[in-house]
Amino acid sequence: MEGGKACAPSGVFAHLEMLEMQSHEAAVKQEEMEQQEEKLARLKATVQELRLQRDDLQAKVDLQQKGQLGKEGVVLPPAQPSARAVLEWKIKSLKAMLRLFYLTGISGKLTKKGVCFCISTAYEGTYLDSYYLDLLTEPEVQIYRHSVPIFIPLEEIAKKYLQTDIRRFLSVLSDHLNAYVQRRYQADQLQKHFSDQIEGKLQRNSLCDLLVFNYNVSRKSKTFLFKVRLLYGDLCCSLPTEAVVSCASDAPASVAEMAAAHSGLFRRVALHKAFRSFGSA
Amino acid sequence: MDSSIFQVYEDEIQSLEEEIKLLAEKYEDSQQESTFFSDEEILMSISSYQTEIEGHEFPSNLKAELETLETDLSFLMKFTGIQFTNHSKKTVEKTRNRTVQKHRLSGNCHSLSFRLDFQLLEMQNKENVSVVITDLSIIMESGEDSDVSKFVERAEECGNLLTFFRSFSSYAEWYEHRRCTFRHFKAKYPEIVTLPEGLLGDHIVLRNPSAPGFELMIVWKIHMDEEGTTIPVLDLLTKVPEKGLEQKMATIERAPSRFRSMLLLLGIEAAIDNLIKVVGSEK
Structure with missing residues (x-):
């Protein structure tokens, strides 16, 4: 009995504690809910406000464009502008210039x-x-x-x-x-647009005054490999001073001729443009 | 409550804010582009702005900013020889990462004037802005120089505005230099030097008043190749009366080639000066 007596109050306390906790949790939850609702309401209001602002601006821009369409050339500012506005206009146009x-x-x-x-x-x-x-x-x-x-x-x-x-x-x-x-740009363009024709890696130095690469040329359903070495002797020039294009020694004469023609082209035409012309030829 | 619902609103807010920013820029650009104030109006505004702010504590930042910009601009114009006299632009397209503007720009480079129309496309990539020129049209004053027209045509085709500016300023510099040189010699030797086409022509004629009929013509062309490289090319033409100068024929026939070597050795001014002295001493 004694134990029961002692137990009962503690059971009650525990129960009370639990109830208290539950009510506290509910309150917290309630508060959270309220906060979230508030937040949602705030977000909704912001969206509403921004939409209005956007529509206003859109209308202004539309009106502006209509006004410009109506009158060719200069549209006068609506009212006498303030000195500050004139200065700001001048600053902007100087910056643009x-x-x-x-x-x-x-x-x-x-x-x-x-x-x-x-x-x-x-x-x-x-x-x-x-x-x-x-x-x-x-x-x-x-x-x-x-x-x-x-x-x-x-x-x-x-x-x-x-x-x-x-x-x-x-x-x-x-x-x-x-x-x-410009030399770098040409090499980049070549890699970007003609990588399917390039065999292996295109090698270049940092100044891009030496380019070495191999590319495939098909002729009469056979593929030949051309080896290229481009040297840009004039550092103020974006075209090579030396363009060596070679093919296998057992290639037919017409292919060797083609290699020579390509070499001439590389000295006259930008690299990616030369490749573009092969594609169309 | 599901947190994704917040996300929906937050996303919309962000996209609206971006849209508003873009529209505001569009509005301001257009306002700027469609307005014009004369220098007079600007000067007036500067003085009234000054009285306006005198009562306040803050410094006249706007005026200082304006002055800095004007100094920078006049320095650049003087340094490059390129003066922009008129500029108008119109934004035809504007999105978050793409802007297209039509520009009309006129001005002069040294004494030669130009007018350009072009479209400028700006694209914002991850890190940098790329700028591409298209629809370039160039009107320039260069007489009827076919070299120059060929170069201009090529520049227009490729939208090569940077090369145009660089070559045109070098051409204009030579043009200016030729004009000054001709003027200098006309002033120094008024009896001998004549300018049949004036200071802007490409040749001068040398005559000795005591040897009528005998004439030397210095032709000074400014060549421009397709790449836009400019070089001066000078030549000497001779005109000799039919009789009386037989014994000097050999000398006169050799004159053009000797003039060319003199140019290489002494430079343009000294070569011309020497030649004029020779003509002047003929009796």
């Missing part, structure tokens, strides 16, 4: 101690890498920092022109950089 210099190949901005030039490069209409040159102008012109690759003979070019003619210096450097980027 400065950005255009990127297209000319040389852009830059004045720094506290000199000029930071940017040399842009392109292959035909496709703009490729840009390189930076931070020049100090006092007491004499010197290169403070730059992003020109190590294999471009920057020091040599600088020694020749930097002190006497900065324009010439940049122009020669730009010739080197453009030619390098």
Whole structure:
């Protein structure tokens, strides 16, 4: 009995405890539910708000375009613009004009101690890498920092022109950089579009002035392997000065002639364009 | 509650925010592109902006920014010789990673003017932005130089805007140099030097007033190959009266080739100067 007496209260306590815990859990759950509902409501409201904002903007843009269609050329601003708005317009248009210099190949901005030039490069209409040159102008012109690759003979070019003619210096450097980027671009294009004709790996050095690869040529349902070695002796040029194309010594004369013709083509036409012309021939 | 329901809303919020950002940019671009203020209006705004902000504590950042940009621009124009006088653009397509703009750009390079129309496609890749020029059309002032027209035609075909700018500025530099050289000699030897086509022509004529009928013509062309490399090419043409100079015929016949070697040895200015002195001393 004694044990039972002692047990009963503890059983009650345990029961009470459990009830308490349950109610606490329920409360927590309830709270969580409420929080989640709140969060959902908030999200819904945000979506609603953003949709409205989007529709407003869309309507504005549509109206703007309609207005421009109606009147050719200049559309006057609706009201007298504030001085601030005019200045902001001018700043934007100056920035746009400065950005255009990127297209000319040389852009830059004045720094506290000199000029930071940017040399842009392109292959035909496709703009490729840009390189930076931070020049100090006092007491004499010197290169403070730059992003020109190590294999471009920057020091040599600088020694020749930097002190006497900065324009010439940049122009020669730009010739080197453009030619390098163009050689690299041609090799990339070849790998990208004609890998099915290339046998094995295309080998090139970092300056891309030496390319070695093999490619297959089919003639009268037979396939011949041509070995190519392209040497770009003029570092300011994107076409090779030397193009050796060879085939197996037992290949028929017509195939050897073809190899010679390809060699001539590689010296005159960009690599990927030469391959494109094989495809169409 | 299923957490995926939150995801749905969160995704929509994100896509809406992107859409709004894009639309706002579109609106601003278009606003910018369709507006124009003259220099006068801008100057007026600068001064009224200044009075406007005088009462406030913050510095006139906008004005300082404007000045920096203007200094940068005038430095670049002076340095490259390329002046942009007019620029308009219109954004024809804009998505998150692709923008297409039509540009019209006119200006001059040294003393030669140009007008360009082109389409600029910008694509945002993972890390970098790629820029491609298409639909390039070039109108430029170069007389009727067939070399130049051939080069321009090729540049237009390939959208080769960078090469166009580089070659055109080198051409324009030579053009300017030729003009200055002709002007210099006309001023230095007014009796001997005549400019039949003026300073912008490609030749000068040398005459000795005391030897009528005897004429030397220096023709200075600026050649441009298909790649856009420019080189000056100078030649000497002679005109001799029928009688009286027989004993000098040999000398005169040799003059063009001697002039060419002089060019190589002394450079353009000194070679011409020497030649003029020789003509002037003829009696």
